[in-house]
Amino acid sequence: MRFDVITLFPEMVHGLLGHGVMGRAVDRGLIELVTWNPRDYSEDRHATVDDRPYGGGPGMVMKVEPLRTTIRAARAAAPAAPVIYLSPDGERLDGPRVRRLAQDQRVILLCGRYEGIDERLIDAEVDQSLSIGDYVLSGGELPAMVVMDAVARLIPGVLGHAESASQDAFADGLLDCPHYTRPEWIDDRRVPAVLLSGDHQAVARWRLKQALGRTLEKRPDLLDQRGVSDDEQALLDEYRAGHQG
């Protein structure tokens, strides 16, 4: 998977892929990041990328050029890649959209700054807009990094088997089960006995029960969307019986 990111702050985006799971995935060639800085494609001496808004008002708007030249350069390197604009008015990023993006070989992520980009460029060059939530950020770089991290984790091999467990619950449309590690006691709180039993089947059953129960409690909407099997309903009943009051 290759990410081509168009941004005025390349170093910000490279920061994501220099550490941990993502850093190792880049080292292993499982994911690739190429950044394109519109300032490098500006014709004028001052490398102008923004200008005052028609109609007046505060702030600046990103100009069509040099952005369009930058997009075309990135497209030339990745002809089939969709150009995705990170924007507060984009479609909401969710699990299914992340899974769909992970099917692409390449994506071009366009990061806006200032008050945004001239609308004519969006009309002419953007394939889809994505939002990571209903809030405004100073630029599209953080949303782009959120997209890259979420997508990269679904690329085969990126998560060793040790980390892939964290995908199971969410991929299954449920919230995650609780996690514990040493020591066995913290003050008067101990680790649930089943997790010390060595009974892998019982542990798996307990984890699914917890994931189902916690999803019911915290995100019933997810459970409605997903539906539950008869076995899972039985686990839910058990969970509720154990969590009275």
Ligand SMILES: CN(C)c1ccccc1CNc1ccc(C(N)=O)cn1
């Ligand atoms: C500079 N701004 C206000 C702006 C205006 C228009 C487009 C992009 C930007 C960049 N900022 C973003 C981008 C995405 C999100 C999100 N919710 O995904 C939040 N903020």
